[in-house]
Amino acid sequence: MHWLMTVLKVDSTTELWWVIFGFAAQGMFTGRFLVQWIASERARDSVVPVVFWYFSLAGGVMLLSYAMYRQDPVFILGQGLGVFIYVRNLWLIYAKRRREF
Numbered sequence: 293m294h295w296l297m298t299v300l301k302v303d304s305t306t307e308l309w310w311v312i313f314g315f316a317a318q319g320m321f322t323g324r325f326l327v328q329w330i331a332s333e334r335a336r337d338s339v340v341p342v343v344f345w346y347f348s349l350a351g352g353v354m355l356l357s358y359a360m361y362r363q364d365p366v367f368i369l370g371q372g373l374g375v376f377i378y379v380r381n382l383w384l385i386y387a388k389r390r391r392e393f
Contacts, residue, residue: 320351323347327344345378356374
């Protein structure tokens with residue numbers, strides 16, 4: 293455990309858990325691109341499936357939480373705007389579906 297804390301440059305187990313949380317958040321963003329890539333390959337066209345926006349929202353909220361813990365205003369502003377955009381895209385998708393049915 294000490295070795296891992298040294299490698300990740302953290303001083304406490306709380307910090308260690310936040311860094312692990314940050315890595316999980318980055319994993320969400322990686323997942324969204326994999327989902328988009330697979331969907332596009334299957335369709336032989338560029339597509340953005342709804343699950344892309346859910347991965348984006350989850351990763352964005354997680355990274356926003358991490359940025360707030362780290363008190364990084366640049367990171368907070370970037371992720372805060374991203375979360376708004378992801379929510380708006382999901383809102384537009386579901387509003388369109390309601391209109392079509």
